[in-house]
Amino acid sequence: MASERQIDVGGVLIGGGAPVAVQTMTKTETANIPATLDQIRRVAEAGADIVRLAVPRDDDAEALKTIIPQSPIPIIADIHFNHTLAIKAIENGAACVRLNPGNIGGPDKVAEVIAKANAHGTPMRIGVNSGSLPKHLRDLEYSNPVEALVTAAVEFVELMERLDFTNFKVSMKSTSVPNTIASNRLLSERIPYPLHLGVTEAGTKYTGSLKSAVGLGALLADGIGDTIRISLSTFHAEEEVKVAWEILKALKLRERGPVLIACPTCGRLQFDMDSVVIEIEQRLEAYEDPIEVSVLGCAVNGIGEARHADFGITGAKDAGMIFSKGEPLKKVPTDRLVDELFAEIDRYYAAGKTVVRDDAAAAEAAAWLSENEDATAMTPERLAQLELEANEAAGGGDAVLQIDEQASPVAGRRFTRA
Numbered sequence: 001m002a003s004e005r006q007i008d009v010g011g012v013l014i015g016g017g018a019p020v021a022v023q024t025m026t027k028t029e030t031a032n033i034p035a036t037l038d039q040i041r042r043v044a045e046a047g048a049d050i051v052r053l054a055v056p057r058d059d060d061a062e063a064l065k066t067i068i069p070q071s072p073i074p075i076i077a078d079i080h081f082n083h084t085l086a087i088k089a090i091e092n093g094a095a096c097v098r099l100n101p102g103n104i105g106g107p108d109k110v111a112e113v114i115a116k117a118n119a120h121g122t123p124m125r126i127g128v129n130s131g132s133l134p135k136h137l138r139d140l141e142y143s144n145p146v147e148a149l150v151t152a153a154v155e156f157v158e159l160m161e162r163l164d165f166t167n168f169k170v171s172m173k174s175t176s177v178p179n180t181i182a183s184n185r186l187l188s189e190r191i192p193y194p195l196h197l198g199v200t201e202a203g204t205k206y207t208g209s210l211k212s213a214v215g216l217g218a219l220l221a222d223g224i225g226d227t228i229r230i231s232l233s234t235f236h237a238e239e240e241v242k243v244a245w246e247i248l249k250a251l252k253l254r255e256r257g258p259v260l261i262a263c264p265t266c267g268r269l270q271f272d273m274d275s276v277v278i279e280i281e282q283r284l285e286a287y288e289d290p291i292e293v294s295v296l297g298c299a300v301n302g303i304g305e306a307r308h309a310d311f312g313i314t315g316a317k318d319a320g321m322i323f324s325k326g327e328p329l330k331k332v333p334t335d336r337l338v339d340e341l342f343a344e345i346d347r348y349y350a351a352g353k354t355v356v357r358d359d360a361a362a363a364e365a366a367a368w369l370s371e372n373e374d375a376t377a378m379t380p381e382r383l384a385q386l387e388l389e390a391n392e393a394a395g396g397g398d399a400v401l402q403i404d405e406q407a408s409p410v411a412g413r414r415f416t417r418a
């Protein structure tokens, strides 16, 4: 269930239907101000809405005074064990403080921090971690780790409410993807507060991205989660941000920059598509619009499958074709495909987002396509045509055709048609 409550972290709204916010954490020593600011700027450029900084020492809390005014995005102070650092971070202007009420020195110290947060209007992130659950939940953790996490989170929420504080979001972190999914599903049913999602210590860029995509993707697809952080073992925090955006873009929860679609290639490939896709991906980073660009390794299936793409290319041995919305634009030599694709994209923007067509070039491309596509391939257009012909053979009219799977031209394919 989506969260009902909303908080404001330095101008970024979290929860209550606001767009899912992307956050990350700097990997620098916070007191190293130039290095920290440099990393903050890089993650902001990559699309981070918010950034968290570790504040384990006085120097780090002090550095916030210099960093916060220069940061392009709101700063969350990450505090463990020392409640005076949380108080200093609030005094020094942190937009939010993350702490685990279970490791900050007892209820009195939690109350002191909350009083300070209330006085400054500073929201908090109440974090529960599978590695540091309260002692009284250890047995439950053994028998039911999901219930243990949720119980700890609910106990902390009740503590906040007893302190008359509701300006917070909650996170439950686990290294287990199934436990992350199950616990957040359960918690979202029990509390109205915004949820921060993440799979903790997810791993390297490859495994961590996949674990996060599976865990967070399952929750986000159900409308659970208001802000996300991808935890990757890399010093390049902007990589976490890029992965977070890919997850949100894949679920169509937010848009940012172009969407690249590329076929997986197969034995029909006749040009160097690996390097072409990488080059296109890199050059697309210069564009902010969410245009869709498709790369097909060959024209065996025609270009109908890329009908939704704003622009696309398909290639063969010596020549390729640029198309837009499933219609041929021009034929070009393979080694010019990428440059010509971007020339067409730039022309589109120069014309006020209008595709500029040259009829003669489009006709030449269409002729090339008909020579190169496979006349027996089951494209969506051919399937529709075959169904239409079968319908007419069965008497036509408005009657809905009931496909006979055995007699169907698509019999034997992996999917079935309703």
Ligand code: SF4
Pocket: 263, 264, 265, 266, 267, 268, 269, 296, 297, 298, 299, 300, 301
């Ligand atoms: S578009 Fe062509 S090269 Fe790419 S996977 Fe399909 S058949 Fe293979």
